[in-house]
Amino acid sequence: MFISEVFRSKQGPVFSFEIFPPKREYPIETIYNTIEELVTLNPDFVSVTYGAAGGTKDRTVEIAGFIKNKWGKPPLAHLTCMGASEEAVLKILDDLASLGVKNILALRGDPPKEGPIHEGAFKYARDLVRFIKEEKPGAFCIGGAAYPEGHVEAPSMACDMLNLKKKVDEGVSFLITQLFFDNELFLSFRDVARSLGINIPITAGIMPVLNAKQISRMVSLCGASIPTALAHLIARYERDPEGLYEAGIEYAIKQIKGLIKEGADGIHLYTMNKPEVARRIMAEL
Numbered sequence: 506m507f508i509s510e511v512f513r514s515k516q517g518p519v520f521s522f523e524i525f526p527p528k529r530e531y532p533i534e535t536i537y538n539t540i541e542e543l544v545t546l547n548p549d550f551v552s553v554t555y556g557a558a559g560g561t562k563d564r565t566v567e568i569a570g571f572i573k574n575k576w577g578k579p580p581l582a583h584l585t586c587m588g589a590s591e592e593a594v595l596k597i598l599d600d601l602a603s604l605g606v607k608n609i610l611a612l613r614g615d616p617p618k619e620g621p622i623h624e625g626a627f628k629y630a631r632d633l634v635r636f637i638k639e640e641k642p643g644a645f646c647i648g649g650a651a652y653p654e655g656h657v658e659a660p661s662m663a664c665d666m667l668n669l670k671k672k673v674d675e676g677v678s679f680l681i682t683q684l685f686f687d688n689e690l691f692l693s694f695r696d697v698a699r700s701l702g703i704n705i706p707i708t709a710g711i712m713p714v715l716n717a718k719q720i721s722r723m724v725s726l727c728g729a730s731i732p733t734a735l736a737h738l739i740a741r742y743e744r745d746p747e748g749l750y751e752a753g754i755e756y757a758i759k760q761i762k763g764l765i766k767e768g769a770d771g772i773h774l775y776t777m778n779k780p781e782v783a784r785r786i787m788a789e790l
């Protein structure tokens with residue numbers, strides 16, 4: 506099923522979970538129990554990241570196929586294009602199609618931390634969107650990434666929004682946002698998107714804060730700002746990791762409830778492969 510149909514047919518927000526493939530040194534089956542637990546929480550779709558932790562790219566296709574064929578849930582396979590050849594992307598599209606995976610989150614990806622950047626056929630995610638549409642017309646429903654605080658490389662928020670509009674116009678059917686901790690940022694981002702004629706569903710990406718190390722890594726990676734309320738919370742539980750874990754889940758629940766109240770099209774939970782966290786959150790909703 507195309508995820509665009511899920512958005513069209515569901516009353517109320519669409520709930521989705523994001524997982525990442527296990528590292529190379531672990532058998533691929535180590536993720537299957539996690540998926541089983543997540544699926545029992547009845548998400549509308551499950552997304553699988555691409556290339557997380559390096560060298561796991563081929564696992565995305567296999568795991569997405571497993572979600573579809575074992576659990577009958579629509580999987581969303583992430584796919585990055587930076588440094589990739591057209592042939593390599595075509596091979597992945599064929600592999601996904603052969604497993605019945607019909608939804609792709611088309612991404613640019615990031616340059617490798619070490620080593621040279623290989624020139625590929627694609628410069629931006631929009632080039633990948635156009636390529637998929639041209640090479641496999643009608644075969645895939647395509648999602649794109651969006652940044653409520655602007656992408657870290659963009660010279661300005663306005664510039665990033667115009668680039669987002671161009672990407673959407675290539676044939677993106679829904680957007681998933683980068684994680685954010687301040688709902689106001691999401692709401693004003695959504696207003697601007699709508700004013701530019703971006704009228705597709707926009708799903709809000711939520712990552713519960715579970716420990717101090719995780720939050721500082723996330724902030725340095727994606728530039729998400731920390732609102733005062735969350736900063737106070739992190740300070741209050743500085744020497745109490747269990748307290749921070751609990752407070753982080755509470756914060757995420759409050760954030761999600763606020764977004765639902767504001768009519769968010771969807772909530773995309775960055776589960777970090779922790780079904781227990783997803784269960785706690787879904788139980789409250």
Ligand code: FAD
Nearest residue numbers: 554555583612613614629630650656658659665668681683
């Ligand atoms: P783009 O949309 O191409 O944008 C990248 C930058 O280029 C932006 O600054 C944009 O403003 C600019 N730009 C776009 N078009 C133009 C243009 N025509 N002219 C000039 N500038 C332009 N990474 C992974 O490696 N694997 C994953 O599985 C993964 N999953 C993700 C899931 C979500 C929901 C999100 C939000 C991000 C994910 N990422 C993932 C990270 C993503 O790859 C990076 O954020 C990357 O830096 C940008 O990808 P993009 O698709 O948003 O790029």
